[in-house]
Each structure stands twice: as structure tokens, then as C-alpha cells.
């Protein structure tokens with residue numbers, strides 16, 4: 001059968017709620033989401049087997065974006081599809097993949113790594129997998145409360161299998177973290193298997209349809225062949241065959257960090273669409289007292305809040321794709337046995353995941369605030385987008401922890417520069433900074449990019465000097481590192497920002513040669529706005545580390561305000577160009593037709609509190625008090 005993805009999925013009636021999910025209980029929400037998830041999974045399986053084919057040009061990403069509207073919250077199968085499958089595809093041997101990745105598999109899986117006691121420091125994970133050569137099995141065990149797995153999406157009620165991260169023991173020797181496939185529930189009855197304690201962790205700020213769960217093993221046995229064995233093996237006699245790089249086991253985190261950048265771009269495009277469209281409809285106060293009230297989008301301060309969100313969505317779309325291509329390249333190299341590019345990819349993925357999630361959550365919140373009171377309504381969908389987006393600052397590597405990973409990489413290159421050793425081309429600016437080869441400041445995108453590099457160099461130097469000073473004062477390295485950690489994270493943040501500016505500007509300039517002149521102008525305005533915005537935000541750093549002057553900063557400010565005015569006529573067109581359907585946007589404020597007030601009233605009428613003209617609590621509680629002496 002040939003289908004058009006959008007229409008096919010959007011026309012499945014059971015996928016759309018009569019009652020907005022906010023009115024459902026925790027349990028009902030989950031059950032409703034599961035109903036939808038399995039309708040969608042069936043479609044995906046049909047797509048996979050070729051029983052149905054997509055006639056439009058869309059990719060799984062598009063299918064992913066449609067599901068965003070269907071679930072309002074989160075698809076309970078997100079981790080099954082996004083992490084369970086992809087980890088097997090990346091880390092299981094060919095034979096294991098052939099067995100486990102069957103399209104009609106009974107397995108519904110999740111990715112089980114974090115424990116009650118350890119999330120960031122995964123070497124501290126306490127779950128053990130001990131090889132028993134007499135039975136050719138691993139024994140999975142949770143030695144204490146802090147070792148209980150806690151958080152995995154879909155684990156609470158949905159999953160019957162999982163990929164577990166555990167410390168591998170063979171003959172009393174610990175070989176560190178490895179990944180194991182474990183069945184946890186009976187495929188037919190769905191009851192937990194003997195030796196498995198599993199459940200759901202309760203309501204959260206968002207992700208309430210993801211049934212995040214807990215899991216404990218009581219000496220649960222799995223076959224030896226259930227360890228993911230593409231990069232590392234345990235042989236029948238207990239021989240341990242080491243991987244080519246000991247962080248290959250962390251590959252799923254790396255991939256998800258890369259994928260997330262594009263996902264966050266998409267969340268930003270939704271928030272920008274809602275807030276810009278609403279700002280074009282909403283009128284509040286005249287600008288000149290004798291004029292009619294103006295669209296709030298005409299207030300320059302409103303443009304300042306919103307246009308950076310549009311630009312940032314493009315930045316993360318472009319940089320997300322750039323990272324995706326790098327990941328593909330490095331993965332191909334790894335297949336050939338060349339691990340040389342892995343540290344760089346890891347360092348880039350860490351800081352870009354950290355900054356993209358932090359930017360996205362701050363900007364989504366800014367869009368919500370820019371919609372005034374109405375942005376606080378669940379029906380605007382902005383609170384849900386915020387709750388979803390802000391979680392990304394924590395999951396898949398907490399913000400600061402990831403920035404500190406990138407800092408290790410920066411410090412390594414600074415050390416080379418300080419010792420006058422050869423540097424790779426992309427860090428040549430460290431040497432320039434040491435030699436004080438400062439460029440004359442230019443108030444242009446290229447000048448700002450150079451300025452940001454100077455900030456990276458200056459901040460890395462400051463952090464490195466502090467580190468050295470702490471060491472000279474007799475501190476152990478780890479302690480000295482901790483004492484310098486504020487400066488180290490600052491350096492990483494600056495590094496991420498300089499990458500974002502440079503990649504975005506270069507890619508935009510290149511793209512501009514391939515599109516119409518009028519489109520090229522708008523794209524370059526957006527890219528320039530992004531660079532100017534951040535130059536102004538970081539003008540203190542530029543004053544410290546580059547050759548910028550006060551006059552230059554004032555000129556930047558004027559150009560920035562000019563750009564806001566230039567973008568204003570295209571603002572609605574720019575968000576329309578994100579091409580997000582109303583069914584996916586799910587917002588009374590952001591729908592394409594601009595019927596904001598009508599939609600708000602329609603949504604309010606769905607409130608169960610409007611079902612009765614007089615709520616029964618009036619008779620039970622209010623009247624006895626207010627009418628007590630009057631009856």
C-alpha cells in the first residue's frame with residue numbers, strides 16, 4: 001500500500017484526544033499514550049517491512065515530528081525506538097542483530113543505565129554482571145538500594161526487555177561497564193520474571209507519559225551471548241577480549257547527544273512559531289497615543305525576545321546536521337579500526353549538547369513569557385514544550401558534567417600551546433593568543449568569530465593558569481581541577497559558542513549561493529543577528545580578551561537593532577516556513593489561522609469544571625460556610 005505519511009497518521013482517529021490529556025489522571029495518561037504508541041508502532045513496522053510505503057519525501061524524522069503532536073507529552077516508546085534499537089544496531093554483533101532486530105520481535109525494550117545512586121559518574125554504577133562459566137551465563141545483581149536502576153523511559157510498565165549497563169566480573173576481576181540484554185517481563189503475561197523487581201517512579205515535571213521506571217535484579221541469570229559483543233567479547237571459557245577503545249560502550253550516549261541537537265532545534269521552531277504568530281495577532285497598547293493599538297510584534301523589545309529564537313532554531317538545525325555528518329564519518333573510521341577522531345567528536349558532542357539544551361530551554365521559556373498570561377495556559381503548549389526541553393539539560397549527560405568533559409580536551413591543547421608544541425589547525429588560534437598576535441577588531445560576522453576564538457583562548461588560559469597554580473600549591477590534580485571547575489566550564493561554554501557562530505555563519509554563506517537572492521538576504525540577516533546577539537551578550541568577555549572597543553560595541557548595538565527592523569516584515573513568514581502543522585503544534589496561540597481567542601474559548605469549554613453550572617462542592621463545602629447564619 002502507498003501512503004502519504006502525514007495524512008495517513010493524522011487521519012487515524014484514535015490518535016487524537018477528545019479530552020485534553022491535562023484532565024486525565026497519571027494512570028489514564030499513560031494508558032492513553034500506550035494505546036496511541038502501539039497504533040504508531042504498527043505503522044512503523046509496516047513501513048519497515050515495506051507493507052506500506054511513504055509517497056512523500058519524508059524521513060523518520062518527519063514521522064517523529066508528527067508523533068510529537070499525537071503525544072502532546074512523550075511517546076512511551078521513545079527509548080525503545082531511539083535508544084534500545086539504535087544501541088543494538090551499533091553495539092551488538094551481526095548475529096545478535098539478526099536475532100534481536102526482527103521487525104516482528106516481541107521485545108519492547110529500554111536503555112537502563114542510571115541508578116538511584118549514580119547518574120553522571122557512570123563508573124560508579126553498582127549493578128554487577130558476574131560470569132558463571134559452569135552454566136555459560138551472566139548473573140545480574142543489584143547489591144543494594146543505591147544500585148537500583150532509576151529513570152529509564154518505558155521501564156515502569158511497558159518494557160519487557162532492556163539493555164542494562166553493569167560492571168562485568170569474570171573470575172573475581174572487574175572489567176568495567178558493559179551492556180547486556182535482559183528480558184524482565186514474560187512476553188505473554190507481561191508479569192515480571194522471577195528475580196526482577198520493576199515499577200514506575202511517579203509523576204515528574206514533564207515526560208509524564210514516558211513511564212520512567214526502577215529495576216532491581218536478584219541474581220537474575222541471562223545467557224552469555226546476551227552481552228553486546230560487537231566491540232568486546234567474553235568467550236565460553238571466560239576469556240575477556242578487550243575493545244579497541246574502552247569508551248566504545250558509551251557510544252549510545254554519544255549518538256543521542258548528537259541527535260538531540262536537531263531535536264532541540266525542532267522544539268525551538270515550535271516555540272518560535274507559537275510566540276511569533278501570537279505576537280502578530282495580539283494587540284496591546286498603541287506606540288503613539290493617537291494611534292490604534294499595535295501588534296505586540298511591533299515592539300522592538302518583543303522582537304529582541306523572539307527573533308533570536310528563530311535564529312537559534314536554524315543554528316541548531318545546521319549544527320545538528322553538521323554533527324550528524326561528523327558522527328557518520330567517525331563511525332565509519334571506527335569500523336576500519338581508526339579511533340583517532342573519537343576524542344574530538346566526544347568533546348564537540350558534549351559541549352554542543354550542553355549548550356543547545358541550555359539555550360533551548362531558556363529560549364522556550366522566553367517565548368512563553370513573551371506570550372504574557374496566555375503563555376501560562378497549558379493550551380498554549382508552551383509549558384509542555386518547556387518541560388520537555390529543560391529535561392534535556394539533565395538527561396544524556398548533565399550540563400556541567402559534559403562541559404567539564406570538553407574542558408579536558410581544551411586544556412590538552414592549551415598545554416601543547418603553552419609548551420610551544422605543534423597544534424592542529426583548528427587550535428592554531430591558541431598559539432596566536434600566546435604570541436599576542438591579536439587581530440584588529442572588525443565589526444563583521446568574521447570579526448565576531450575571531451573575537452569568540454579570542455574568548456576561548458583567554459578563558460582556557462585563565463582556567464589552565466588556575467589549575468597550574470593550584471598544582472604548584474601542592475594540590476592533587478583532581479582537587480586542583482575541581483577548584484578550577486568554574487573557569488573550566490566557562491571556557492567550554494565559550495568554545496561551544498564560537499563553534500556555533502563559525503559553523504552557522506560559514507554554512508549560511510555557502511547556502512546563500514544556492515538559493516534565490518531574496519532568500520539569501522533573509523538567511524544572512526538571521527545568521528548575522530545570531531552573531532550580533534551573542535557578541536552583545538558577551539561584550540564583557542570581548543572587552544577582556546579581544547581588541548574590541550566601546551565604540552565598536554555601540555556600533556554592534558545599532559546594527560543589531562537595524563537587523564531586528566529588517567527581519568520584522570519576514571517574521572511570520574519565517575515561522576510559517578518551519579512548516580509545522582496545527583495538529584503537531586497543538587497550540588491555541590500558535591495556529592495558522594490566528595483564531596487565538598476563539599480557540600482559547602473552545603479549549604476552556606472542554607474543562608470538566610464547566611460541565612455543571614453549579615459544581616457539587618458548592619453544596620458540600622461552600623454554602624454551609626457562606627450561608628451558615630443565613631439559613
Ligand SMILES: CCCCCCCCCCCCCCCCCCCCCCCC(=O)SCCNC(=O)CCNC(=O)[C@H](O)C(C)(C)COP(=O)(O)OP(=O)(O)OC[C@H]1O[C@@H](n2cnc3c(N)ncnc32)[C@H](O)[C@@H]1OP(=O)(O)O
Pocket residue numbers: 040044060061063064066067075078079081082111113114119120121122123153247250251253254256259260263342343346395396397398401402405408409
Ligand atoms: C510516529 C512515529 C514515532 C517514532 C519515531 C521514530 C523516529 C525515532 C527517531 C528518534 C529520534 C530521537 C530524538 C532524540 C530525542 C531523544 C529524547 C531522549 C529522551 C531521554 C533519554 C535519556 C537517556 C539517558 O539519559 S541514558 C543515561 C545517560 N547518562 C549519561 O549521559 C551519563 C553521563 N556520564 C558520562 O557520560 C560519563 O560518566 C563521563 C563521560 C562524564 C565520564 O566517564 P568516565 O568517568 O568513564 O571517563 P573520564 O575518566 O571522565 O574520561 C576518560 C576519558 O574518556 C573519554 N570519554 C568519556 N566518554 C567518552 C565517549 N563517550 N566517547 C569517547 N571518549 C570518551 C574522556 O574524554 C577521557 O578522555 P581523556 O583523553 O582522558 O581526557
Ligand SMILES: Cc1cc2nc3c(=O)[nH]c(=O)nc-3n(C[C@H](O)[C@H](O)[C@H](O)COP(=O)(O)OP(=O)(O)OC[C@H]3O[C@@H](n4cnc5c(N)ncnc54)[C@H](O)[C@@H]3O)c2cc1C
Pocket residue numbers: 079111112113114117118119120121150151152153207212391394395396397398399400401404485
Ligand atoms: C526526563 C529524564 C529521562 C531520563 N531517561 C533515562 C533513561 O532512559 N535511561 C537512563 O539510564 N537514564 C535516564 N535518565 C537519567 C539521566 O541520564 C541522569 O539524570 C543524568 O545523567 C544526570 O545524572 P544525575 O541525575 O545523577 O545527576 P547528578 O550527577 O547527581 O547531578 C547533580 C548535580 O551535581 C553536579 N555534578 C555531578 N557530578 C559532577 C562532577 N563530576 N563535577 C561537577 N559537578 C558535578 C551536576 O552538575 C548537578 O549540578 C533520565 C533523566 C531524566 C530527567
